[in-house]
Amino acid sequence: MYNNSESSPCPANYQGASNVDKDQEQLEFDNFVSQNTTKQSGTKSIQCLMCSKVTSHVGNMKQHFEVHHYRRAYKCPVCLKDCKTRNCLSVHRRNYQH
Secondary structure (H helix, E strand, O other): OOOOOOOOOOOOOOOOOOHHHHHHHHHHHHHHHHHOEEEOOOOOOEEEOOOOOEEOOHHHHHHHHOOOOOOOOEEOOOOOOEEOOHHHHHHHHHHOOO
């Protein structure tokens, strides 16, 4: 977890980690998603085993898993608030006009 004095792997201000670190983090996230989802038989739908949410596309499920995963990958460049999802950061920036 990141505190306000550390850099976070935010696309807007990420600094320092090598591509190997980012690749490893992405691999861990992909494994987390695959271990906690199941395909529904007879459909293309994917179900989250943690909360039963169903999506029709793996990309949507990966976006959904940002809510469950431990990382806080998005940081406000103005006040340094940590957010788990890109949407959370967008809402924060809209609400505080920054």
